Amino acid sequence: MSPVSRPARTAVIGGGMAGCAAARTLVKAGREVVLFEAGEGLGGRARSWHRPEIEPHVGINLMYVSFYPLMTELIREYGLRDELVKISSDVYIVHKGRPVPLSSDSPLNLLKYPHAPLADRFRFLLWSLGEVRRRKQLDLFDPVKVAPFDDGTSAAELGYRKLSREGFDTLLRPQIEGFWNFACEKISAVHARALLAWLGGSEFYVFRDGMQVLAERNAEGADVRTGHEVTDLQTVDGGRVRVTARPASGEPVTETFDDVVVAVPAPIAAKLAAALPQEVVGAGTRRFLESQEYEPALSVSFLLDPAGLPSHAHIVAGGPDDPPLRNMITYPRRVRDEQGRPVDRLLVFAYPGRAVTRRLLGRPTEEQFAEVAPLLRTLWPDLAAEPQPFQIAERPFGFPIPAPGRYRRSVEVMRNQGAPVVFAGDYFNSPTTEAAMLSGVRAAEKLLGTR
Known part of the structure; x- marks a missing residue:
């Protein structure tokens, strides 16, 4: 009788959206x-914090958008539709101290928008309609589709060709930088085009309890092994890989995987990848990994009186400069007062600009709260109530910057990588949870030989 063959054994390093999507694909195979x-739970940058003082008790970090195809299918499969809470898609853009709503769904609202010249509003509308017709090619998540359009031009260069400087800086720039905080001068033009095509x-x-629920279901x-930081990879005889991980408590452990x-x-x-041989990780892949830049993220949240701000609002700074406060997002919450009575509040997530974020990362929380609190009025000058400090989340690797030409390079790396070591992450495509999951699925398919 022949021995029973064992299933191939795969290590997935990283429990974010990409890693959990890869794990799901591999388990199903x-x-x-x-x-x-390495962290305490799954979800990576999509993981939300929880505080019992508020109801709902979750701090929301990332959103699901209706045009996310992979996530939409998983929500259906896992029966998570009831976990979704719809929020407003309207954005308030603040320029020269004046907040003005701008709806992506209303051409009339766009034509009335006072921050940009009328001619730019018409140009912006026509530009958007033109990109909508190219939706199938301008896929925000798939570098294979958008690589042919990634000609090395930056979003700012393209925007200034399509619109006046004032028009671009008050129409499209705040919507890009308000969501990701990276500079339009540093990102590919095709990234901006894809946003116009789909938003x-x-x-x-x-998600009612945070997007990590999707990562947790994918990892079933x-x-x-949470609390396990992988510190070393080595190849061993037979083309297998030895993985060394350091638990949160205890001595490092080493295991070998296919x-x-x-x-x-x-x-x-x-x-x-540094200790892996050239035939496992080629020079092109190493250069690609080493060249990726990230914009760190600092989320400083406060509780405020609901009368002071619109609820379910995304409030962003307009103009070409790096502002002290880039954006605020507001969510209604219920809080128990000192007598135990329910009181309505707004949970406000404040995201400083690039320079302030980099300066405040790693500083004591008291200093972070103290510096950011006065900045709320730079985005909402009529704020009356004093903000109550609540929670801080730091993301040193907040948003991978989709630099001009990067989509072309990522496609080359994706095509050339293969067993026994493959890479996945939103740095291959765009800084969204959907893109991260697609990257994880494709990396797993490389190991399975189905891609």
């Missing part, structure tokens, strides 16, 4: 999967 995550008419949602069937998906931020992936 019959692989034995061990998922290593109009879209619906925005958050894998041996999930292959590995590395789904961590690019700078960390580059360090893990």
Whole structure:
């Protein structure tokens, strides 16, 4: 009788959206999967914090948008539709101290928008309609589709060709930089074009208990090891990979796997790849990983009287400069007062601009709250109530910057990578949860030989 063959054993390094999507694909294919995550739980940058003082008790970090195809299918499969809470897609753009609403769904609202010259409003509308007709090619998540359009031009260069400087800086720039905080001068023009093609008419949602529920469901069937930071990868005889991980408490542990998906931020992936031989990770992949830049994110949240701000609002700074406060997002919450009575409040997430974020990262929370609180009035001058400090979340690797030409380079890396080590992450495409998951699925398919 021949011995029973064992299933291939795969390590997935990183329990964010990319890693958990890769784990799901591999488990469904019959692989034995061990998922290593350095943090306390799954979800990565999509993971929300929870505080019992508020109801709902979750802090929302990322949104689901109705044009996310992979996420939409998973929500249906897992029966999570009731977990979604619809929020307004309207944006308030603040320029020269004046907040003005701008709806992506209303051409009439756009034509009445006072921050940009009338001629630019018409040009912007026509430009958007033209990109909508190219939706199938301008896929925000798939670098294979958009790479042919990635000609090395930046979003700012394209925007200034299409609109006046004032028009671009008060129409499209705030909508790009308000969501991701990276400078339009540093990102590919095709990223801006894809946004124009898809944002109009879209619906925005958050998960009632945080988006990590999707990562947790995707990881089902894998041996999930949270609190385990992978510190070293080495190849061994037979083409297998030895993984060394350091638990939160205890001595490092080493195991050997048939292959590995590395789904961590690019700078960390580059360090893990350093000890691997050239035939496993080629020079082009190494250069790609080492060249990726990230814009860090600092989320400083406060509780405020609901009369002081619109609820379910996304309030962003307009203009060409890096402002002290880039945006605010507001969500209604119910809080118990000192007598235990329910009181309506707004949970306000404040995101400083690039320079302020970099200066405040790693500083004591008291200093972060003290510096950011006065900045709220730079975006909403009529704010009457004093903000109550509540929660801070730091993301040193907040948003991978889709630099001009990067989509072309990422496609080349994706096509050339293969067993026993592959890489996944939103730095291959765009800084969205949908893109991260697609990257994880494709990395897993490379190991399975189905792509």
